Amino acid sequence: MNAIEFDNCSVIFGGRPDRSLDLADEGLDRAAIEEATGQVMGVHDATLEVAEGEIVVLMGLSGSGKSTLLRAVNGLNPVARGDVRVRMGDQMISVPAASRDMLHRLRLNHVSMVFQQFGLLPWRSVADNVGLGMELAGIAKAQRRSRVAAQLATVGLEGWADRQVQELSGGMQQRVGLARAFATEAPILLMDEPFSALDPLIRTRLQDELMELQRQTRRSILFVSHDLDEAFKLGNRIALMEGGRIVQTGTARQIIADPVSDYVADFVAHMNPLDVLTAGDLSARGAGGRAGAGPQAEEAPLSADTPLRQVLAALAEREALPVQGGGVVRRADVLRRLTGR
């Protein structure tokens, strides 16, 4: 079952979009459309699904339309053409066609959001920020308190409830942002570059924490990132965007193995392969019993999904290792692959 469905979704900023849509259909890029109509083409013809419990990462350079597409899900950006549907219980609700009341309920209970710049109210305490969604939904204060406390505990901020938000470091502020998003118990989570403003060490830690939270609660997450390693680490699937269009969708390994364009290939060239590539990706095909493999024959074979990091550790000792299901990884092949084909 899908949690979010984008159906040929276009977002155009500034006035009646008809002509801009025609131009976009003809394949003109954003600059050309703006010159012709004065309107900004945010996203054009995006089609994508997010299954329940899945993390899909929207990735691309800044200005590629990732955040714009994300904001169409909870109606922060208007959809000019096409459709965005979001699961509310048993049914899929079309966001552009939703009544004001429906959109209100969607935002209160079904979709929550985490922002790059945290979006915390600086005059409020940590607890009052976490409880914002519940407060807006009109939940009584006493009930709010216990849920807020529980939520703060899951992000490791027990004992900080009564502090002012400004006293917290960036990493802790974003933990508050996460707690706020989780506190509404919305099954769908939109994350707009939530970790980009943090330093690398904290970023990694929060990514791990998010994955842990995801293991526990299984939300459907649409995650925007410009960081390839983050995308490959978190995303079950990745949608690569360029100039307002989705150019490729797939798992990390599919995209690496078969980039559809130079843009994608360029993008992928800069990733850190250690956690993405596996022994299976690197093995020389069908070379099970070749000369030179002899000394390694008695070695226990690596499983095909062993990550590169461990393959390298194993290859430190030997020249080559067999892979389960046939094939061999050789030190020389791996090194050649890593230094650029």
Place this chain on the structure above:
Amino acid sequence: MERLTELVTGHKIPVGQGAEWVFDWLTAYAGALFNALAAGMQAMIDAILFVLTAPHPFAVIAAFMALAYALQRRVLISAGIGLGFLFILNQGYWHETMQSLTLVLAACVVCMGLGVPIGIALAHRPRLYAWVRPLLDLMQTLPTFVYLIPAIVFFGIGMVPGLIATVIFVLPAPIRLTQLGIASTPAALREAAVAFGATPRQLLWKVEMPSALPQIMTGLNQTIMLSLSMVVIAALVGASGLGVPVVRALNSVNTALGFESGLVIVVVAIMLDRLLRFRRTS
């Protein structure tokens, strides 16, 4: 050249007559409205004046000191305000000071009561604000004496026309500052609240107002200071208070009286400023 000059000066645009015509029309047809307004404001002024003058001065001083401590949490400010009032009592201007405070407080009530809602409405309507801005400029720059004349015509002599003149002069300040505060609410905060399902009303009360609070409080402070600057002019239309001795001193070239009453006004200004200074607790 001469004919050109004649062309320009030949027919004077009837600005003065126009204004007069408007005021005549208003007195003729809106008299009842002005009477009701005047009665309402007179009642408010009487009530405030009663609260300030009925108790013993020491009781009033104690109340202000307690208020200062409650608002600012600093003994020094509270003590300073007590000393200031004792100085006024010592100089023999207690009653005039209370009358001027009445005018200032009444102006505060009217200006904040009108200015904050108007400022919020204008912040949400940027294009309307562009139209209203020249009017606000006009209210602030038109020489005060000019609108004293219709104020007397409509409301006679006394505290009420003084209050009206004060309000016209002061009102733009809280409107502008409220508008500024609300309009400069960070877009990211608005967006976050909307994303979590805030209605427009919740957005106003839970995001925009708290975010604009420093500016709104500055607006209150400005309202008080500008109102106080109007007490002398209000005295010209018969409002009692600290302006009266100043005007009398000017007319009789009485340096001692002038400096006494002038200094008392300064003391009142400093006390009110310290009393209502806004500090965000952080």
